[in-house]
Amino acid sequence: MQTYDVAADGLRGLNATLQAQKQETNQTRWEVVNPKGSHAIAVGLDAPIDVTVKGSTGYYCAGMNKQATVRVVGSVGPGVAENMMSGTVIVDGDASQYAGATGHGGLLVIKGNASSRCGISMKGIDIVVHGNIGHMSAFMAQAGNLVVCGDAGDALGDSLYEAKLFVRGSVKSLGADCIEKEMRPEHLETLGDLLSRAGSDARAEDFRRYGSARELYNFDIDNAAAY
Amino acid sequence: MDKTPGTLPIQSATFSNSINSEIRRAAATGIYDIRGGGAKRRVPHFDDLLFLGASVSRYPLEGYRERCGTSVVLGTRFAKKPIELDIPVTIAGMSFGALSGRAKEALGRGASAAGTSTTTGDGGMTPEERGHSTKLVYQYLPSRYGMNPDDLRKADAIEIVVGQGAKPGGGGMLLGQKISDRVAEMRTLPTGIDQRSACRHPDWTGPDDLEIKILELREITGWQVPIYVKVGATRPYYDTALAVKAGADVVVMDGMQGGTAATQDVFIEHVGIPTLASIRPAVQALQDLGVHREVQLVISGGIRTGADVAKALALGADAVAIGTAALVALGDNDPKWEAEYQALGTTTGAYDDWHEGRDPAGITTQDPELAARLDPVEAGRRLRNYLKVMTLEAQTIARACGHNHLHNLEPEDLCALTMEAAAMAKVPLAGTDWYPGKPGF
Numbered sequence: 001m002q003t004y005d006v007a008a009d010g011l012r013g014l015n016a017t018l019q020a021q022k023q024e025t026n027q028t029r030w031e032v033v034n035p036k037g038s039h040a041i042a043v044g045l046d047a048p049i050d051v052t053v054k055g056s057t058g059y060y061c062a063g064m065n066k067q068a069t070v071r072v073v074g075s076v077g078p079g080v081a082e083n084m085m086s087g088t089v090i091v092d093g094d095a096s097q098y099a100g101a102t103g104h105g106g107l108l109v110i111k112g113n114a115s116s117r118c119g120i121s122m123k124g125i126d127i128v129v130h131g132n133i134g135h136m137s138a139f140m141a142q143a144g145n146l147v148v149c150g151d152a153g154d155a156l157g158d159s160l161y162e163a164k165l166f167v168r169g170s171v172k173s174l175g176a177d178c179i180e181k182e183m184r185p186e187h188l189e190t191l192g193d194l195l196s197r198a199g200s201d202a203r204a205e206d207f208r209r210y211g212s213a214r215e216l217y218n219f220d221i222d223n224a225a226a227y
Numbered sequence: 228m229d230k231t232p233g234t235l236p237i238q239s240a241t242f243s244n245s246i247n248s249e250i251r252r253a254a255a256t257g258i259y260d261i262r263g264g265g266a267k268r269r270v271p272h273f274d275d276l277l278f279l280g281a282s283v284s285r286y287p288l289e290g291y292r293e294r295c296g297t298s299v300v301l302g303t304r305f306a307k308k309p310i311e312l313d314i315p316v317t318i319a320g321m322s323f324g325a326l327s328g329r330a331k332e333a334l335g336r337g338a339s340a341a342g343t344s345t346t347t348g349d350g351g352m353t354p355e356e357r358g359h360s361t362k363l364v365y366q367y368l369p370s371r372y373g374m375n376p377d378d379l380r381k382a383d384a385i386e387i388v389v390g391q392g393a394k395p396g397g398g399g400m401l402l403g404q405k406i407s408d409r410v411a412e413m414r415t416l417p418t419g420i421d422q423r424s425a426c427r428h429p430d431w432t433g434p435d436d437l438e439i440k441i442l443e444l445r446e447i448t449g450w451q452v453p454i455y456v457k458v459g460a461t462r463p464y465y466d467t468a469l470a471v472k473a474g475a476d477v478v479v480m481d482g483m484q485g486g487t488a489a490t491q492d493v494f495i496e497h498v499g500i501p502t503l504a505s506i507r508p509a510v511q512a513l514q515d516l517g518v519h520r521e522v523q524l525v526i527s528g529g530i531r532t533g534a535d536v537a538k539a540l541a542l543g544a545d546a547v548a549i550g551t552a553a554l555v556a557l558g559d560n561d562p563k564w565e566a567e568y569q570a571l572g573t574t575t576g577a578y579d580d581w582h583e584g585r586d587p588a589g590i591t592t593q594d595p596e597l598a599a600r601l602d603p604v605e606a607g608r609r610l611r612n613y614l615k616v617m618t619l620e621a622q623t624i625a626r627a628c629g630h631n632h633l634h635n636l637e638p639e640d641l642c643a644l645t646m647e648a649a650a651m652a653k654v655p656l657a658g659t660d661w662y663p664g665k666p667g668f
């Protein structure tokens with residue numbers, strides 16, 4: 001286990017060191033101490049390493065992650081795992097706005113709650129939130145799965161494309177073109193798999209599925225009132 | 228026959244034929260007009276400025292003999308590897324999706340041959356354009372279509388797009404008919420559906436966030452490449468100052484004449500300010516912050532000739548970017564397609580339905596048959612020639628003003644033909660030493 005002290009050795013050194021790890025590195029386990037809410041911690045990683053951040057972070061923690069597993073023992077600021085391509089990001093605490101924004105792949109797990117716009121414009125990432133999510137989550141979400149074990153705020157899935165949304169609790173309101181959809185066996189299977197990978201003991205059967213009605217896919221003047 | 232004199236029929240300036248035709252079109256279809264290109268109305272522009280040339284108090288340099296430098300370095304503030312260009316004319320960001328793969332290749336070839344950079348656009352980076360561009364600027368847009376860290380690291384610079392001059396505050400819409408399988412896949416969306424490009428970034432709002440976003444992008448790219456911030460011209464003084472404060476290496480200011488692939492006509496014509504009006508306030512902001520020339524200013528929107536380049540530089544810009552003019556150089560709106568333009572209900576020079584994907588010149592299309600009409604090698608050569616001509620023209624003017632580098636052009640070399648241009652450019656009305664708003668008058 002390697003330890004890196006952000007307060008003592010700085011952000012640039014941290015990212016440069018972690019980004020320099022290659023596919024076949026021996027130094028696979030890293031502990032990052034004293035993050036003290038710094039922004040852009042462990043961004044742009046591209047190796048199968050394991051990074052544990054001991055404390056809370058600022059904006060864009062694990063941004064654009066590929067391959068790595070990043071665990072934050074604390075809470076994260078806006079845009080955690082934004083544009084993630086692959087790998088896993090786990091947040092033990094809560095997440096601020098735009099968690100997993102535009103993510104293309106990988107798994108983002110938030111053990112606490114996520115704020116507004118969780119999964120905005122997601123493009124293939126899987127996001128599992130153990131708690132609740134805020135308003136406008138999955139806005140214009142294109143692909144991937146958003147799983148919410150608690151409740152969802154207003155305007156869930158507004159202007160949704162092909163992402164799939166699963167919510168166990170209540171949904172305050174659905175956004176434009178987002179509707180409840182039938183939960184078919186293949187969805188239960190995907191959901192069950194995501195829940196178990198995210199360390200949740202929730203039962204897939206207790207969730208409802210939401211998706212795009214696909215009525216706003218091609219502009220039609222008679223839909224103008226929907227926007 | 229009645230001999231009573233009658234007045235000639237008088238066309239209304241307010242309800243002109245073109246306005247009335249738009250009312251009829253709107254009444255028939257129930258939808259606003261979407262088109263490509265920039266503002267078509269006449270606004271104060273570079274044509275309203277003139278160079279003074281040399282005189283008794285200033286001596287010129289010998290054309291064709293005495294050197295007049297044209298190179299420019301962009302991104303000297305923080306980037307370890309600034310972009311060095313032979314000429315101060317760059318190719319603006321235009322998306323693959325809006326343009327065919329061959330058109331993107333042609334832009335890369337032409338720009339590289341002329342020693343300048345080209346820019347990706349909404350929809351991500353294609354191998355064709357990376358391969359054919361020696362210097363490629365990667366746009367970081369609100370849609371984040373095709374955005375990935377590998378391409379980010381392949382870029383020679385990153386341009387964070389906050390806005391475009393044609394539509395400051397607006398997103399984009401690529402209509403379903405232009406969404407081929409390849410375009411759809413790059414954007415992670417189903418084929419054939421309209422693709423909305425968001426109007427603001429999904430994970431930051433405001434200048435304080437932008438500073439953190441720039442930090443993240445620098446951390447991911449190791450502080451190697453310059454980061455540009457592109458804004459549509461609206462509040463040029465404050466936007467420039469805020470971009471500088473957020474940590475930009477380069478500010479790109481795009482005026483209302485700047486082209487777009489597809490936007491509502493009402494947006495193009497009525498939102499944003501003319502390119503000419505944006506330059507002095509942007510330069511002023513850089514000067515007030517003590518970073519003029521350290522943070523470079525790139526101006527775009529309606530740049531067509533070497534004279535436009537020279538005027539933008541004289542007002543304080545470091546370089547310019549061109550979109551529409553580059554497409555025309557490739558072959559857009561060429562009279563040789565007149566019969567086909569007629570069939571589409573338009574004519575050479577007026578064709579702007581780039582969003583429909585039926586471009587006779589094969590540039591703004593994803594239709595393989597139409598796209599095949601553009602030979603990327605030949606079109607690239609035309610673009611190179613055009614860029615060379617613009618540079619020679621700008622040098623001709625700079626020498627006449629006695630400058631051995633284009634960057635030595637200055638506002639004192641200029642005068643204005645109209646009060647509006649004088650006020651916007653803060654250069655005297657021709658033959659006077661006065662401009663509206665000049666202190667002390």
Ligand SMILES: Cc1cc2nc3c(=O)[nH]c(=O)nc-3n(C[C@H](O)[C@H](O)[C@H](O)COP(=O)(O)O)c2cc1C
Pocket residue numbers: 263264265319320321322325326347348349366388390391392457481484485486487488527528529530548549550551552581591
């Ligand atoms: C066909 C076309 C596509 C464009 N696509 C983009 C884009 O994807 N991103 C962007 O920032 N600007 C885009 N623009 C705007 C240009 O980058 C640039 O600001 C503008 O073309 C400059 O003005 P000009 O056309 O008068 O030279 C596009 C312009 C055109 C003509």
